[in-house]
Amino acid sequence: MGWERSSVGEQGDVFEELAYALVQALDEWSTCLQEVIEGPGPSRPGLLALLRDAQPKIDNPLLGSWLLGRDQLLGENKRAGRVPTVQDTARIVAAFRADAAPQGRRLMGIAKQVEFHRARLQELKGHQWRSAVVNALKAPEQPGLPGPVDPVVPPESADLPSTAADGTPLRAPAAGATARVVPGEDDERPAADPITPPPPPDPHAPARSRAWKWSAAAVAAVGLVTVLVVAAWPGSRATTGRGGQAVPSSGSVASAAGATAQSRDALGGDSRCSPPRTGPSGTRLRACARVQRDRVAFALKVDNPTASAVEVTVKVGGFWAGAAHDCEPGPATTHVAVEPGTTFTTDPAHCETARQDAPLAYQAEAYVAAGDGQEWIGHTFSPRANVYVDRGTLWRCGNDVPC
Incomplete structure (x- = not known):
């Protein structure tokens, strides 16, 4: 077969x-x-x-x-x-x-x-x-690695608690390090998992490489990995949170038919989005992160599967090195009317940070409120990108499942 x-x-x-x-x-x-x-x-x-x-x-x-x-x-x-x-x-x-x-x-x-x-x-x-x-x-236990008994941890992490006071995710563990695991963490805030960077490719094992390409293609063939069509929507309107001046939508809108918890490549390139969280008036909120060669970008998506336009205010930021960070260059918040059957996406170029010269975990943090208020009804984190300087990215989704 x-x-x-x-x-x-x-x-x-x-x-x-x-x-x-x-x-x-x-x-x-x-x-x-x-x-x-x-x-x-x-x-x-x-x-x-x-x-x-x-x-x-x-x-x-x-x-x-x-x-x-x-x-x-x-x-x-x-x-x-x-x-x-x-x-x-x-x-x-x-x-x-x-x-x-x-x-x-x-x-x-x-x-x-x-x-x-x-x-x-x-x-x-x-x-x-x-x-x-x-x-x-299930998350495997890492076997003991040769070398020093004490795990190698980036210098800053020695001052970090095992988890932030509100349970937010930790920095990525260093290569070969044993990460602290937070019991009882929900899918929205995935805990760090013991991880080891992938070994360098074995030039004598081309068959395994082909197997991964084949299996990814098989998943794509059944429609699991769907590329969302990004297009401007003339009926969308948005305002920035600073100054309140009306500007063109900072995101893009696409058909929301069938757009559910698509996690892979939803922002293009090496990206992941969270499963949807309930937002105001039947909308659904997703947080997304994208890892590029020299930077990491963050965005959010608001799906509107209803038959009416819904006005919402959204806020997106980044989380890394044990702290939340505002979007650069911004805006801080965006007010938008999401048309029925469409998806509003904030512009990843408005929320970026340079990749650090140390292994770090990056996540997007997303909020949504009804109308032009800031009483956040929906809140979620993106899957966690464990980014290594020369070893690529290891993604972790809910329950620390590789994704």
Whole structure:
């Protein structure tokens, strides 16, 4: 079969790619359904009442498990029930109210991804695929490295607490260092993980390199990695937070149809965006970071899947070296009307910092408020970019899953 590999190691690479794609899709599925339950409806009790005759059965414990996203497979309270199928999702969508049609279409698209990835994982691991996913995605303990007993840590980190007072993420550990792990950290604020920079490429191992390219292409082929089309939207208007003068939108707007928790390359290049967080009036907030050769850029996205324009005020900043940083050159905040069915994106060029000559973790921090106020309703961090001077970037998403 096309998914079979000649090497056990290469097959493991493919499995890990698929496992990550599955848990990302489960997060998106959960977020999308939760938006309907909290928004246009039906409510969770109402949905369960409409599903009481569904076959296969969809009861409250199973629905609750599905709403956990990836934690239905990886969490402490995971259960053995099935992951949501296309058939299950079709029955759920049939119960949606008419004004939840966009979410219904999006949920069906995500369900197809879930079913596709689950089927491929089962082909590779049989009935043990669930436990294999857990083993593949849980953060591995790093083996002892030769050399000094004490970990090598950048000088500044000696003065840093194990975590900031509000639980925000830490700097990236140095090469070979053991990072402090913050227990109980939620997906929005991922804790640092013991990491070691990737070894230099082995010129005698071209097959493994080809396997990674193949597996990435396979994920792209099923639509997991979607490039958002960036285009100007004449109906968008924005004002800066300093001075309040009206200026053209500092971001760009794209079709929000199907734009959910797409994490990879959403800003172009080597970039990641967070899963969406609920914002005002049905909008969804995502924080994004992009690593370039000499700098790191930060941005946010506001999706508006509703049928009406929504006015919001947004703020984006960077987080690195244990502290939050304002955007340079700015503006500090932006007021914008996000048109229905579109996505507003702040301009990454307005929020950049030069890469440091030390290993650091970088994240974007994003806020959204209703109207022209600054009572922040939504708040999230981007995936964490562990950036090394000469070793590239190691990305970590929620629950410290490589991404």
